[in-house]
Amino acid sequence: MSWCIAADSSCNLRSFVPTAPETSFRLAPLKVHVGDREFVDDAQLDVAELTMAIAAEDTATSSSCPSIGEWAEIFRSADNIIAITISASLSGSYEAAQMARTMIMDEYVREHAGSIAGKNIYILNSRAAGGKLEVLVRLLDAYLKQPHAFEDVVAFIDHAEESSQVLYSLSRYENLVKSGRMPRGVGSIASKLNIRILGTASSEGTIKLIGSTRGEKKTINKIVDTMASNGFSGGSVSIDHRDNADGALGIKEAILQRWPMATVHIESCGGLCSYYAEESGLLIGYEWA
Incomplete structure (x- = not known):
């Protein structure tokens, strides 16, 4: 079979x-729709081309x-x-x-x-x-x-x-706000204050805000502490990044320092996750049982 x-x-x-x-x-x-173009989020997608197209587009963009x-x-x-x-x-x-x-x-x-x-x-x-x-x-x-x-x-x-979770560490919020996945006021204030927001998935699967951080070290510490509070003790982790390999590596090193038996993988964001994570965004998935 x-x-x-x-x-x-x-x-x-x-x-x-x-x-x-x-x-x-x-x-x-x-798929990600930018103006009259459709970008199919498969292995052939040029994510850099998608990113440039979004930056140059004045009209609304969306995904399907x-x-x-x-x-x-x-x-x-x-x-x-x-x-x-x-x-x-x-x-x-x-x-x-x-x-x-x-x-x-x-x-x-x-x-x-x-x-x-x-x-x-x-x-x-x-x-x-x-x-x-x-x-x-x-x-x-x-x-x-x-x-x-x-x-x-x-x-x-x-x-x-049921025994796994995801964290979203984001510094740009325009596409989340446009799509209705983040309140406009929250995104506007966070952008103006240069705050990196940490979010997670609610039990319904929507984005739930946990808190905010400033600076790489505080962000990493907040991520690791949140994982620990959710019961992580050294299982499987997958870290996705949008043009932020250094940030992903810093989180990996902090996880392994605290839980040496953890298995940590780092991936680049594809089209859909790049669209919503935006510049330097990080998505951290982990299981605890």
Whole structure:
């Protein structure tokens, strides 16, 4: 039986190759709209070109979710599929994936004399974006190295989602404000005062502000302290950055100093996360159980 670990492109893994046997990894691309141009957030996207286009555009910009057809193509690719989406509170990706699942399961039943045996699709709402999805993908890949029943895999990934979190450390907020994902007054004040805001995901999957910091050292300390207060004790971490490799490395070093047994990966933001994280933004996903 073949497996596919799927995610939409709010997950910033672009060249990930699963280590589990008979397992593939697929991404459903979100899109960023800049003026009359559409940038598809896939492995071929030139993020620098996207960034320059956004900076030069005077009119509104926006993002959109993968289509039902794009999800359906992925769901046809394996016998067992676990798909992880950006928070359903932030995007229509989860809903599109659910509709694609219904379509593919109906298609499978017609082609197999009314039976669904041999085809399983599960859609997980990550209630986050960025690094949390990458943590979940890697945990799932490790779990699939051993054979498991599909329902056990679903139980595993549900528990992993409930036992993981994401932090957003941002210094620019224009696109979040424009999209309605951050109050305009909060973004305006933070920008004027040159404050870096630290946020996390609420239980509903929306962005919840934790506090603000000034200076790199205070920011890193706040991130590490927040992780500890959430129960992190040395598990898997994924740090995404928008043109801020030094900041990501500083967080990694602080994590390993405090929890030497932690596993920390650093990724560059793809198109969607670059659009919302903006200049020097950081997204830190981690699991604690």
